[in-house]
Amino acid sequence: MGHPLMIGPQSKRDRVQEALSAHSNELVSLFSSGMLSDQSMPIIFTMARLNRVKNLTGLVECYSKNFKLREQANLVVVGGYFDVKKSTDREEIIEIEKMHGLMKRYNLHGHFRWIAAQMNRARNGELYRHIADKRGVFVQPAFYEAFGLTVVEAMTCGLPTFATCHGGPAEIIEHDISGFHIDPHQPDQVAKLLVDFFERCREDPGYWNNISDAGLKGIYERYTWKIYSQRLLTLAGVYGFWKYASELERRETQRYLEMFYILKYQDLVSSHGQDIRSIATPPDDFPNAGCSPFPALNEVIFLSHAQT
Template sequence: IAYNSADFIITSSFREIGGTNTEMGMFESYETYSMPGLYRVQSGLDPRLARFNIVPPGVNEEHFYPAHEKDRRVEAVRQHLVQTTFGENPSEGSVGRLDNPDRPAIFAMSRIDKVKNLAGLVELYGKSKRLRKKANLVIISSETDASRSSDIEEIEQINRIYELRDQYQLDGVFRWRGARLDKVETGEIYRVVADMKGIFVQPALMETFGLTVIEAMACGCPVVVTCFGGPAEIVEPGLSGEIENPNDHEAFADAIYRVISDKSVWEDRVRNGIERVRTAYAWSQHANKILSLTNLYSYWEYLNVMNRSSLDRYIHTLFHTVYRPRAEEMMRGA
């Protein structure tokens, strides 16, 4: 009802609308579906209508800029992040130690749940002897202590990471920090990883867009990303990054190693990644596209191009005669 009532809809990637040859898009799945106990929907949403638009988010250039722009960086912030994330005396809530903190870092940052797949990253790193020999694994997430979480899935994933750390004996090469960084710190942590000739990885089992991917690329961090969702539209494989299936641990680990083990490849991915964000994911481009669409649809509404009056009456009738009474009945039953 909400989507059909909207004057226009903005998505961040094509896959949200139409999916791929083998996967259904999110909006595509709303054409026919069931809400058990409420009703079945047929022709609920047509993703082919002109109301659907793809406008990817943009990077804030004030905070996310390349590591080589030294004059823009705040040294106090850099030193603080080096100490709290990679140093011998990390911040409270950190797990693990780094025997050689100056080695390249395989870096990931996200919340903890099954879809974000941080446990899968720890496992594929633990399985790869050459990755463990070449680089440290550094993760920043919202929490590292299961006793402080009330979310069942988060607790399961936290415990799983501890199991994998012990199983693969990752002491000395694995640092896991629980923290919520602000925008200034987020931009600088990517640049610190770039200083170390490290890499940012996004191993999610599904990612709608992947804002962290373009932020890392803008800061001069090469990336290896999931093939599921928006990151696969952001990255040009073999140019501005690498795309792999995170369920294939060997292939994903090989992609990481291919970048961090070859200086020329690393530098090539950095250069192309910065250019990719500059030309396709700048904040000014995002804002201008939104303004253009707003003007276009305002003009269409003035001309009644969409001829929405009959649809609006249908939606109003559906909500008040079907959806609302049944929803209220379900709530009383609960």
């Protein structure tokens, strides 16, 4: 008797994977500009909003200028619109025009595909996995990235990831172990790092797996929903405790100030032979009047000014 998951010569899992792969190939063809002549080549993949900080056009220019890199991998970019008429954001319009200009200037036909921004999260997940099946990489070229959600998503799908060294990704990735840090201000170095990676993968097919596995390990150790929820609950508990403790501290401080007022302050004023209230009550126009939540402390502040 055959394996329970086997249906004829293929398992259900194989059939599902084939269907997803076919659908992913279709996704890379839909809603896009440009084409990939040799689809057997690995893919350099990036996905982000199309604006100056995300620097997608910077990655395209970096790729375009390095012919050695173009010989080793295709480039697929997901972000923005193709038609400037569809965008109402001035910065995005500038980047759209720049992207079209780069495609023409460097004759990227056959090496580059530009896919419109995708709002379907399941579809985005399939794109990551499709690139991983092609033994490709994910590049996050932003000038600054506060956290790096796409970095976590790509690494979760097993993609070796090259991400900006400015911001959150610098903490997510351990350079040359679970991924690579890149400086978007040094595009030549970025291109060289990618070329070296693909050359090493060609010489040692296991290298891609090593980086992929290390990236997955880092994600499972630090960025799963279970870990996130545990940290959130811990922080909520700590916040609740200190909020309670700080309330206690304020009450104790007020009691101390009242004690100081009764035991020390009254005697100090009386020793000067003046009525306590005539000197201790600050006028309405006194600059520090009302600055403290404790009435006694306000009077102490005023008295210190009056005696000087």
